[in-house]
Amino acid sequence: MSDLKLGDIKKKTSALFENVREQVPLIHQITNYVTVGDCANVTLAIGASPVMADDLAETEDIAAISSALVLNMGTLNERTIASMLASGKRANALGIPVIFDPVGAGASGLRNKTAKKILEQVDISILRGNLSEISFLAGQKASTRGVDVSAADAENDGTAIAQNTARQYRCVTAITGAVDIVSDGERTIAIKNGHPMLSKVTGTGCMTTALTAAFAAVSEDYLAAAVSGITAMGVAGEIAFEKAGDRGTGSFRIALMDAVSMLNSELIEARAKVEEA
Amino acid sequence: MSDLKLGDIKKKTSALFENVREQVPLIHQITNYVTVGDCANVTLAIGASPVMADDLAETEDIAAISSALVLNMGTLNERTIASMLASGKRANALGIPVIFDPVGAGASGLRNKTAKKILEQVDISILRGNLSEISFLAGQKASTRGVDVSAADAENDGTAIAQNTARQYRCVTAITGAVDIVSDGERTIAIKNGHPMLSKVTGTGCMTTALTAAFAAVSEDYLAAAVSGITAMGVAGEIAFEKAGDRGTGSFRIALMDAVSMLNSELIEARAKVEEA
Amino acid sequence: MSDLKLGDIKKKTSALFENVREQVPLIHQITNYVTVGDCANVTLAIGASPVMADDLAETEDIAAISSALVLNMGTLNERTIASMLASGKRANALGIPVIFDPVGAGASGLRNKTAKKILEQVDISILRGNLSEISFLAGQKASTRGVDVSAADAENDGTAIAQNTARQYRCVTAITGAVDIVSDGERTIAIKNGHPMLSKVTGTGCMTTALTAAFAAVSEDYLAAAVSGITAMGVAGEIAFEKAGDRGTGSFRIALMDAVSMLNSELIEARAKVEEA
Numbered sequence: 001m002s003d004l005k006l007g008d009i010k011k012k013t014s015a016l017f018e019n020v021r022e023q024v025p026l027i028h029q030i031t032n033y034v035t036v037g038d039c040a041n042v043t044l045a046i047g048a049s050p051v052m053a054d055d056l057a058e059t060e061d062i063a064a065i066s067s068a069l070v071l072n073m074g075t076l077n078e079r080t081i082a083s084m085l086a087s088g089k090r091a092n093a094l095g096i097p098v099i100f101d102p103v104g105a106g107a108s109g110l111r112n113k114t115a116k117k118i119l120e121q122v123d124i125s126i127l128r129g130n131l132s133e134i135s136f137l138a139g140q141k142a143s144t145r146g147v148d149v150s151a152a153d154a155e156n157d158g159t160a161i162a163q164n165t166a167r168q169y170r171c172v173t174a175i176t177g178a179v180d181i182v183s184d185g186e187r188t189i190a191i192k193n194g195h196p197m198l199s200k201v202t203g204t205g206c207m208t209t210a211l212t213a214a215f216a217a218v219s220e221d222y223l224a225a226a227v228s229g230i231t232a233m234g235v236a237g238e239i240a241f242e243k244a245g246d247r248g249t250g251s252f253r254i255a256l257m258d259a260v261s262m263l264n265s266e267l268i269e270a271r272a273k274v275e276e277a
Numbered sequence: 278m279s280d281l282k283l284g285d286i287k288k289k290t291s292a293l294f295e296n297v298r299e300q301v302p303l304i305h306q307i308t309n310y311v312t313v314g315d316c317a318n319v320t321l322a323i324g325a326s327p328v329m330a331d332d333l334a335e336t337e338d339i340a341a342i343s344s345a346l347v348l349n350m351g352t353l354n355e356r357t358i359a360s361m362l363a364s365g366k367r368a369n370a371l372g373i374p375v376i377f378d379p380v381g382a383g384a385s386g387l388r389n390k391t392a393k394k395i396l397e398q399v400d401i402s403i404l405r406g407n408l409s410e411i412s413f414l415a416g417q418k419a420s421t422r423g424v425d426v427s428a429a430d431a432e433n434d435g436t437a438i439a440q441n442t443a444r445q446y447r448c449v450t451a452i453t454g455a456v457d458i459v460s461d462g463e464r465t466i467a468i469k470n471g472h473p474m475l476s477k478v479t480g481t482g483c484m485t486t487a488l489t490a491a492f493a494a495v496s497e498d499y500l501a502a503a504v505s506g507i508t509a510m511g512v513a514g515e516i517a518f519e520k521a522g523d524r525g526t527g528s529f530r531i532a533l534m535d536a537v538s539m540l541n542s543e544l545i546e547a548r549a550k551v552e553e554a
Numbered sequence: 555m556s557d558l559k560l561g562d563i564k565k566k567t568s569a570l571f572e573n574v575r576e577q578v579p580l581i582h583q584i585t586n587y588v589t590v591g592d593c594a595n596v597t598l599a600i601g602a603s604p605v606m607a608d609d610l611a612e613t614e615d616i617a618a619i620s621s622a623l624v625l626n627m628g629t630l631n632e633r634t635i636a637s638m639l640a641s642g643k644r645a646n647a648l649g650i651p652v653i654f655d656p657v658g659a660g661a662s663g664l665r666n667k668t669a670k671k672i673l674e675q676v677d678i679s680i681l682r683g684n685l686s687e688i689s690f691l692a693g694q695k696a697s698t699r700g701v702d703v704s705a706a707d708a709e710n711d712g713t714a715i716a717q718n719t720a721r722q723y724r725c726v727t728a729i730t731g732a733v734d735i736v737s738d739g740e741r742t743i744a745i746k747n748g749h750p751m752l753s754k755v756t757g758t759g760c761m762t763t764a765l766t767a768a769f770a771a772v773s774e775d776y777l778a779a780a781v782s783g784i785t786a787m788g789v790a791g792e793i794a795f796e797k798a799g800d801r802g803t804g805s806f807r808i809a810l811m812d813a814v815s816m817l818n819s820e821l822i823e824a825r826a827k828v829e830e831a
Contacts, residue, residue, distance in 0.1 A: 033310045033587045034329050040756040045803050052588050055631040061662035077332040108338035202317040248535025249322050258802025310587045311594050311606050354609040385615035479594040525812025526599050
């Protein structure tokens with residue numbers, strides 16, 4: 001794919017790590033109560049600043065001081081759905097990137113309806129989910145099993161789905177899994193970092209979304225921002241396993257946060273496995 | 278007690294650890310926002326898969342894909358009480374076990390009323406709480422002090438209360454404390470694993486409930502499932518203290534999650550202190 | 555300042571650590587879902603007992619069994635604002651100290667309005683926030699940037715603002731930052747413990763508030779209680795860095811909880827840097 005300029009993407013990706021730490025962007029997150037503490041901590045660990053505010057009455061004020069917005073529908077309800085839609089529209093009006101994590105899309109009518117409503121009413125900059133979730137949004141036959149990817153979907157072609165979804169919703173689409181795929185519809189990237197332990201602790205998907213938002217806040221190239229966010233989590237996962245080894249999932253989770261907080265552009269350049277998909 | 282067949286219970290209990298890891302059951306949890314992240318992580322650590330969904334609008338859909346339901350009233354409110362009742366009834370209709378953790382029963386009228394409503398309207402498979410909470414539900418004089426067990430209650434006779442409660446509500450009742458008691462009204466078991474440090478970190482009760490649900494999802498013998506869940510937490514607590522020692526409660530909490538994630542049937546067989554009560 | 559009697563304050567401060575562990579006061583906390591688990595764990599770590607209950611329907615019952623109330627508006631919404639006001643009034647009627655953490659005051663109209671409403675309708679014993687938040691409540695020009703202190707505010711005179719706010723709202727005011735300032739309007743104390751890493755993990759402010767509430771529950775000298783809470787977090791932060799060093803923010807956060815759980819009056823006497831402001 002002649003448009004890709006993989007070298008440029010890699011260079012941008014690694015530079016974004018310094019940009020976040022210099023600019024300390026404020027990231028507004030309407031997210032779920034399962035992983036919200038981890039999302040706040042990972043936002044601080046990468047060098048950005050989190051603000052978790054989900055009440056409709058403060059949507060506009062918080063949007064006005066933020067540099068990116070995360071909409072994560074992990075534990076959605078009527079009250080927070082209204083806030084997500086209003087915040088998303090406000091972020092659009094202010095030109096702030098919106099990163100959407102459709103947790104559990106395909107698992108319930110409420111989640112399906114909400115995901116579609118958000119995609120219809122809000123211009124999404126980056127859509128990040130697992131293969132089941134994105135397949136569902138792409139209109140493919142999907143079999144979401146709770147919030148984890150199903151074995152059946154793992155056989156689908158992530159690359160084609162990411163490309164089609166990116167074109168359909170005019171956004172960068174990131175499908176994370178054993179191999180991560182990121183596409184803006186034209187350029188498509190595969191990232192081969194990560195470790196199986198990342199699926200043994202809750203919130204690594206949500207945290208990847210939060211990291212992606214931090215990078216999107218400091219770059220208008222959302223493909224590079226998504227690649228940075230996903231590479232950060234993948235490389236940190238590898239380092240965490242090197243440190244925590246077989247001690248168990250508690251130690252791995254702490255080592256993961258440690259690793260994110262110690263990331264820098266040199267480490268990313270040395271370890272990133274970013275390829276054309 | 279000639280019906281007990283303690284050897285059978287022990288054999289089943291240890292076998293359940295393999296069953297969970299093979300079947301990876303999806304555990305639907307309507308729980309509190311204090312310990313929800315720990316509950317999700319402990320569910321993953323034991324080899325099951327968590328889905329935290331508390332909105333009434335998705336109750337039926339989530340129940341349809343789940344293998345067990347947890348109702349934990351730690352931070353209850355009007356919205357989640359309605360969801361607990363609807364989810365419980367739906368789980369009953371689908372034949373999915375319901376595990377009820379009446380956090381703080383006895384501490385407020387709202388909690389008392391809610392616990393009674395759940396016990397009236399939903400068939401509970403396993404009821405797990407501390408002595409104050411279960412004493413209150415048994416109609417005994419109880420003095421719940423917040424969410425922790427009161428000293429006065431610690432002197433009560435847990436065995437009789439567990440047996441009576443089990444008969445009254447036709448469910449397995451588990452009272453956790455220095456010695457844990459599990460009864461189905463006929464068979465009554467005492468478990469003498471655990472460590473005092475377990476009471477120094479929040480959520481060990483909630484996590485025990487989540488573990489119990491994972492085992493109930495893969496066995497129709499709910500007595501064995503409760504024994505497995507409680508033994509898992511007790512043995513993990515002992516191992517955690519051996520690892521974290523006197524470093525403090527932060528390290529103990531991480532070592533506890535590590536230990537749960539490394540449990541297996543051999544470890545349980547070697548360390549479980551399961552006796553007739 | 556002849557009224558200060560710094561030696562008395564120091565003596566009281568260190569004695570409070572033993573008082574908490576002896577009395578194990580129950581601390582009612584209406585707080586945010588980002589840091590609530592850490593607040594519960596830190597409350598246990600210092601030797602008190604947490605109860606997180608935010609539904610209006612159980613306000614009065616929970617107040618009646620508690621020894622202090624925390625109002626933390628980190629993730630406020632219509633439902634919890636009503637509960638905060640009702641709980642605060644009830645605590646006042648029962649003579650229980652109320653500790654108010656105005657998270658993000660200055661960042662949105664909703665937060666500003668809520669903070670003012672709480673200060674008008676509830677007698678606050680201790681107000682704890684960062685310089686931006688307290689400056690806003692003092693009517694100073696403030697520029698709250700999300701939930702973290704802004705660089706512009708860092709140049710303001712924290713001492714004068716703490717004193718004025720204490721007089722204005724007739725409460726002990728604590729401003730935490732690189733140097734912490736505590737004032738009751740007459741006596742003003744500076745605390746020079748702490749470590750920059752404390753600002754790299756979420757919830758250290760919220761946890762300081764929870765600790766302060768535990769001490770206020772066992773002392774009627776709220777200045778000493780606030781000094782104890784803030785010194786506890788500062789000393790623990792120093793010890794945590796000595797233990798976790800450069801491993802990263804995940805390990806620091808665990809070491810911080812370890813350190814709080816191992817604090818005692820000797821350690822505080824040896825390390826506290828408490829001075830006249």
